[in-house]
Amino acid sequence: MIKKNDLFEAEITAMTAEGSGICRADGMAVFVPGTAVGDRCVVRVVKVLKKYAFGRLEELLTPSPDRTTPDCPIAGPCGGCVYRHITYEAELKIKTQRVRDALERIGGFANIPMEPILGAPSRTRYRNKCQLPIGLSKNGEMQMGFYAVNSHRIIDTHTCLLQPEVFDRAAEAFRAWQKLSGESIYDEAAHSGVLRHLYMRCGEKSGEVLVCIVANGAKLHGEDLLVKMLREAVPEITGIVLNINRERTNVVLGRELRTLWGKPTIRDTLCRLEFEISPHAFYQVNRTQAEALYNKAAEYAGLTGAETLLDLYCGTGTIGLSMASRAKKLIGAEIIPSAVENARKNAAHNHVTNAEFLCGDAKDAARILYERGERPDVIVIDPPRKGCDAAVITTIAAMRPTRVVYVSSDPATLARDLKQFTAENYNIEAVTPVDMFPGTAHVETVCLLSKLNAKQHIEVDIHMDELDLTDAEKKATYSEIKEYVLEHTGLKVSSLYIAQVKQKYGIIERENYNKPKSDDAKQPKCPPDKEKAIKEALKHFGMI
Known part of the structure; x- marks a missing residue:
């Protein structure tokens, strides 16, 4: 049985939905981040659970043909990207297989009519939105970047290959302003300090850029200087806003916005339509x-x-x-x-x-x-x-x-x-x-x-008493009324309820139709919502 810190050699044979490689040790599945299918490697066990374990790549013995040199120095600790160490073709195969596996194993489907995956024209600089948490480093200086995997520890980041270069320039100008202004940094545990997040959006087609500073307060030290430095570093900028978030929460944005300069929104075009995008608005990244x-x-x-x-x-x-x-x-x-x-x-x-x-x-x-x-x-x-x-x-x-x-x-x-x-x-x-x-x-x-084709799937629901109809009843059978009500309201109604509504609107039923077997028996009354639905069906069939 494997235990923590064990070392073993293995080949990566598959991938998890989270992008970790899968190998086996003593019959147990071990999940190893940063590996690729086909890697022959030495793995160190870092955590063992009842049915599976987690490992760390200790040494790469024989690399997978899918491997490529990562183009981001912090891809590992950041954890946002899990496939920067393999080719894009390999990444698309993994994602296609993930969809197929889910449909087969969870849905139980076979012979899935799967079309080729729609791959992106570029793996880099495609995001039009960025949220950078702000914190203090061990030496007391501001750090800004992304949270490490499964933690709130900030990986200080000066560039991200998923985001446009204009965000890097804005972030560097913001860092420089903070040093000059001395504005305080938010402390999550103590709920003190001011600067919480730097939030940016841009329009891919319009080129407009919005910078939003999320703060634990309604005012910043040196706001005019911040506007000046951002505008000089980012000529494309069209708006600078302050978002006020005083809540003890992991939610990035607060409800209140104050415009420091320009306009509080940007424009962009999607499928020939123009959208006005505020910091709070949803828009595909x-x-x-x-x-x-x-x-x-x-x-x-x-x-x-x-x-x-x-x-x-x-x-x-x-x-x-x-x-x-x-x-x-x-x-x-x-x-x-x-x-x-x-x-x-x-x-x-x-x-x-x-x-x-x-x-x-x-x-x-x-x-x-x-x-x-x-x-x-x-x-x-x-x-x-x-x-x-x-x-x-x-x-x-x-x-x-x-x-x-x-x-x-x-x-x-x-x-x-x-x-x-x-x-x-x-x-x-x-x-x-x-x-x-x-x-x-x-x-x-x-x-x-x-x-499914109704001609190929026919449901038959015949009552013998519907074979002898009055003139009014010839316009629609009970089954047709039930089907109409179900189709248009989602309600299921009984023949008894239909009979009660018919009687209420003067449609004469055949003798003893749906009568109780004894005079003392109590019949349920048709609920108002079902009565309304049946009435609409009777109108549809021209019966009232």
Whole structure:
């Protein structure tokens, strides 16, 4: 049995979802960061758990053919990038396999219709947003960079290959200002000091740059000097703002902003649409790959101009708005009020007149569409990493769109959710991985689901008493009414409830239909929500 500090030779045979190599010792899986499939190496055991262990690369005996010289000196301790030591082709293979493995092992799918991964044109300088935590070094000087893996220890960083060079210039000017001004550094444990984070955004197309200083206070020493030094170092800068965050929290931004110079937002263009981006606003950090992802999602949506498109988890509306010109109508649904307001502003700013945005979840959207007699032809979903709740998938299936386009940031939760979609009579038509964040372990996936052909899957529900119908009943059977109600509201109603509503609206039932077996028996009354749904169905079939 292996134990801590043991040394052993092994070959790396696979990769974890987090980007660590996998080898075996005494039959136990050992996870080793910084290795590549095909490496023959000496590994030191650093931690042993019940079923697996963690190791450290001690010596590389025979390198993998996938290996390349890392181009970042802090890639190891920083931990943000886990694939800078292998070729990009090898990285894309690993990410493709990760998606396939999740769908096979978690979803139980075989013969997956997988399309080639959409790789990025560049592994470097693609991020348009940067958050640098600020702290004190052991010698009492300011340090700024990224947290080491699984810690709040700051790795002092003067450049990051994932971020544009303009951020490096702004950060260096900020460092120089802090030395001159003597502004204090925030101490997380004591909740004292001022400077917490340096937060920057830029527009890839517009070239605009916004610098935001996150502070434990409403004012900085030497604000005019800070503005002067930043503007001299970064001529592209269009705004400098102070974000006030006095909370004891790991959340970077506080609620209050104060503009020190320029404007508090930047502009950028995505899929031919222009977006106004504030420090708080969501915007894809890799604009180029976001366009690739959205274009693939639009291809899967297959819009012709005649469809109603429902965009669930719409956020600030970017995915739906990118497809609005191809749809008859766009309806976005998002539970966060501020995001809904941003989506409405984005639609107005881009003169999109066929879009509306609702504040609510999937059930709220389904109810509103039902009440208006609308039905989405295509639904796009882009949930958080935890995926969809089971109830959301049930609601989507009840609306019976012909196509569902699922954009996922986690292959594991995607596989779990696709399993439920297939149980709801949806078929996986196509799957495309998208590398949104080269160098890191993350991979996005776009999946197309289609409703199974009704001619091939027929559900039969026949009651003998429906074979002898009154004139009114000939317009719709009980089964048809039940199906209509389920499709438009997600509610299941009984024949008894339908009979009660029919009777209430003067539709004469056959003698003794659905009567209790004894006069003393009590029958349940149709609930108001189901009565309303049945009434709408009766109207639809022209019965009232």
